[in-house]
Structures are given as structure tokens and as C-alpha cells.
Amino acid sequence: MSSAKCVTIGRLKFGGGAPIRVESMLKSRLESVGDCMDELDTLKRAGCELVRVAFPGESLSANLRELAEKSEVPLMADIHFNHRLALAAIDSGCASVRINPGNMSGGDGLMSVLSAAKASGAVIRIGANAGSLSNRQMESRGKDRAAALVAAVEEQLIPLLDMGFEDVIMSAKSSSVPETVRANFILAQRYPFPLHIGITEAGAGTDGAVKSASGLGALIAQGIGDTMRVSLTGESREEVEVAYSILRSMEVRRRGVNLISCPGCGRRHVDVGELVRQVKSLLTRDVPDGLTVAVMGCEVNGPKEAAAADIGIAGTQRGFVMFKKGSMAASGDLSKLEEILKKELAGSIPTI
């Protein structure tokens, strides 16, 4: 489904049927260009395609310009309360800015930002967070937070459309999954612009990843979402890794290896957890994206389910059997696994 319209940031298309993009936000402060560049480099290697950076003051314009010049990943400057900051960000070479049109010093300020964006080709992201809804916005929608979120996004969107600006990405976020899902359902039905999706302040670790995956999975299953950020307390690299894990699960992007492994019930012949760790350690970055590797503990479902994978490994009473695209490729005792698997991985080709 995706959005009907697409926008271009850097050399990448967002929306209009392009792959769902993966974003993050710099945790380093703009005061240190070195720290920011290190983080940008890490994010680039993890597969990040757009990085948001807080731009709190014009005194940091030179730093922002240096980042925009050096970064291989396009930047989106995050602007609060000042149209001059938005102008400075665009002038510094940022491919996109996130603004609240209501905070751009009135219509003239907003128009100057839109003119500068049009001239440079910069994309503007607008959007609302449930945490920033005003009492007026809440009351106007009978305290329905999802509806109020939609109304808050529309308050930002309409002025841009009225001024003839359509290179827009919209977002509606909440730390509540059902609120976020419902608001985005409504926006996707009403407007053709690309949607940035995410669950705000999802938390840390597995709980944060689960919360993001629950909500983004629900949206992506309905074809909603053109670019996403997994918002985690932790390293920004983790946000990108979890984002790709979600996209891989939904089978819409295939970066990384799709590792399938059984839970290891009473039928198992091998320690599945240990076998998974062993296999994972052999799946280095030069293994092709999208490869499906299955690790199964027994011969009841094992060989059959493992047979559908590019490479399948199932425990048997005598050791293991290995399948390659459904055909038995090797078997032996577990001491031979590493050698044989390495050989198979070297020649493997993904199926999705």
C-alpha cells in the first residue's frame, strides 16, 4: 500500500512504494562534531537511512554544516520554536527539517521556511506527539487522544498545503500502542503523504523492542508506514537493529539473516540455544542479506521445517543433518558442523 506520494531525501525515496526507511536520532550533542560523526558512522554501518539531529541554537550552525557535508547519511534537523533555526538548518545543507509550523513566528516566518525548503529541495516533516497535545486539542475531540493526535497533525499540515508545499512527511506518535495505531490508520486513509511511524519513549531492552514491534507490526501488516524510528533508551545503533528486525519479521525488507530456531522442547536431541549461538557466530556481515537459516532441535518437525530455509540444521540422535534449499547437503556429528556450515555459507544465495 504505502503512501501515494513520495518525497526524496538525499538520494533516497520515502513513500510511494519505496522500501520502508529506517531512521534514528543522534544521541551525541551537536557541540561535538567528532562524537556526532562517530555516531553517524556507526548508524550508517547499521543501515540507518536518515538521522535526526537536535539543532537547539544558531551558534551551532557551523557544526551542523560540517556534519551535513561529511555525513554519508542524510540529516533531518529537529527545530523547536524558531523559524530562523529552520532557515539556518536548510542553509547548512540539511536535506530535511522537522518543524512545528505553528511555532514558525507566524505566516511570514513559515512562508520563508517553505520557500527556502522549495529552493533547496528540503523535505519537511511535521507531526504531533501525544505528550504535547494541548488541553484545547484534547477537549475538541472529546478527550479521544488518537483523534486529538490526528487533529494536531492536521493543524500543522493544512498551513503547508495552503501555501502549496507538499514535500511533507507526517507523523503521529504516542507511547501508547493502540493510540498510535489508531491515529495512523486515520491519517493513512485521509492523506497521501508518507508517514513516519514509531512508538515514542518505548523504553529499554527487550520490553522497548517488543513495544515498538507490537505497534509497528500492527501498522505494517495493514500496509501503513513509509519510514520508521524505533525509539529506545539505549544506543542509537540498537534502534536501527531493532527496526530491521521488525522489517525482516514482516518480510518487507531483508537486511541481515533471518534466523529461525525452535524453542527446544522435550523432543530435542541437541542443546538448541547452544547450537543457535554457534551458528550465529558464523553468520558474519559478508553473509548475504535475506538468507534464511533454520536451527531445529529434533527430527519431528526439524528436518521438514528446516528444509524450507536456505540453510537448515536439525539435531538428530547421531549428530546433525544439514539441508540446502530443501535438499540434504550434509550430515555428521556436531564436531563437523562449523567446518561444513562455513563452506555452505560461502556459496549461499538468499531466496527472499
Added chain:
Amino acid sequence: MSSAKCVTIGRLKFGGGAPIRVESMLKSRLESVGDCMDELDTLKRAGCELVRVAFPGESLSANLRELAEKSEVPLMADIHFNHRLALAAIDSGCASVRINPGNMSGGDGLMSVLSAAKASGAVIRIGANAGSLSNRQMESRGKDRAAALVAAVEEQLIPLLDMGFEDVIMSAKSSSVPETVRANFILAQRYPFPLHIGITEAGAGTDGAVKSASGLGALIAQGIGDTMRVSLTGESREEVEVAYSILRSMEVRRRGVNLISCPGCGRRHVDVGELVRQVKSLLTRDVPDGLTVAVMGCEVNGPKEAAAADIGIAGTQRGFVMFKKGSMAASGDLSKLEEILKKELAGSIPTI
């Protein structure tokens, strides 16, 4: 939405509007009753409501009977290829059995199992895994695996309905999220029986949790699913924890604390990750289920977003501010946080 019909296992209702139940499966072997009881106890404490146990041979009937008598969580015996095992499981006191009606030694064998189940009140789970689809099933649906999964479930369901047995839970599982989601959409539209949902062989760690959450979030958002198992390579307790994390995210069950925390951008005044760890360590099991605690790094979105939580903590330039249901409750430097938070937690009441 949930299923129209409900069944009762032990003292718990499944389907018909009951809360979505949380299941797991014993990784201990039935040969050791001691190991099984330890695992059952751990699962019980984690909130598990139904435990499946592989029952591979009649020689283990006495062990199964002992577990069924001692376990505080109802058991579902997992039966392969033998109606006598199903009869033995029901006779041993299992509140439910998982069978494949096609493997019950013909119509007479199946009828004897259904009669025994009716007499004892045992619920029967049937269902198909994508890994076990036959070539015939695949070909009959033009190699559409989701449609073939549905057909495979129907092949198991119809004989039971023909024999007048309706205390049924259905399942259709695949290690592919889109296949699982699509098959369950179809089943939920066609049949009124409770659905057991899950992604098979989801993997290990965060990736496994993310895959499960992506798929189960997509189903639960559409009101589909009455009982669930998160199938992870790892400890069975983890499966239950991730299941509740998903249910909490979807706001359909509230076991545990709903911890919200911001990603910690360039605006932060405190180390959010460190603050989250500190707060988490204070959230012991006697804190009420469903409590929402927000941890925010700064005063831009922080106090406002944290204010919606039961307890909110936001970093400031001078230390922290704490909110209790929207009202400022305390502030101070970070050294005071532990003492003040403990006091607040002692008197806290959940809002969801």
C-alpha cells in the same frame, strides 16, 4: 472482538471475551517429575496460565498424572500419532490435549478420544504448522501457504464438529509472520472457536521477541487471538515474560509495570539509561500490576509526557522532578531519588 465461543480449562475461560491467555511449553522432559515441577513453579510465578507438555509414551503416564495432580497451572498434553496416548493423557487428569485428529487411528480412535474428553471436560486443541503441510495440502491451494494452513486446520476441525465436539481451540502457525497473520485472519472470520496464536520457531533473544511481537501485535490489533504462546529458544519463563510484554503494549492485559522512557536525545540533562536502571531496580514484584512509570531525560517533553503516568520522573538542570498522576509530587537532586521514589511506590495505584 475475541472468539464467539469460549472453553474452560482448569478454572480459566479461553475466548468469548476472556483476557488473552498466556501459555508456554515445558522444556524439561517428562522423565523427571522434579525438573518439570520446578519449571511449572517458575512458569506459574511468571503468570503462565496453561502449560503444554510433550507426552511421548504411555510409560510416562504415571509421571503425567503426578504433574497434573500437583501443578497449579492446568496442563495440555501434546500427543503425536496415537489415540491411546490421548486417552491416557485425559485419564491422567490433563485438562486439555493437543492432537491431530488425522492421526488418531481412524474414526473409532478419534471418537473414543472425543468421548473421553467430553466425559472429563477436557478441551482439545487442534491446529497446523506451516512446516508440517503436505505436498497435497500445498498443491490444493496453489502453493499459497497461508491458504494451505487454513485448509490443514479445517481438515482437523471438521471431523470433530461432525462428531458433535465443540470444546476446541484452533491454531495456525508459521515461522513467517505474514503467513501466520493471514491464516489467522481467515480462521477468525470463518469459525467461532478460540484461537491460539503464535509465531513458531521465532528464534532467540531480542530478535525472537521482536518477531513474535510484530506478528502477535498485528493480530491483536485486529481483535484476533484468545490465547498465545511466544515460542522462543531460551527459558520458558522468558516466553511468558515476552507474552505479557506484548499484551501490556497492546493494552489488553496489565501484568507488570508499564515503563515508559525517552531515548535520551541531545537535550537530556541526565543519563536516561542509568536512571531507567535505577528506577527498574526499585520496581519489585509487590508494585501493583498496570502501574505506569515514565522516565524522561529533559524538561522539553519530559514533565508533560511523564505527567500522564502514575509516576513520572524527568531530569532537569538541577536534578529531577517527580509527578504523581499529573501533579508535581517532589523534586530534588538525584541522590534523593531512591528514597522519594520508594515512598511514592509504596502508595501507588494503577490507572489502567
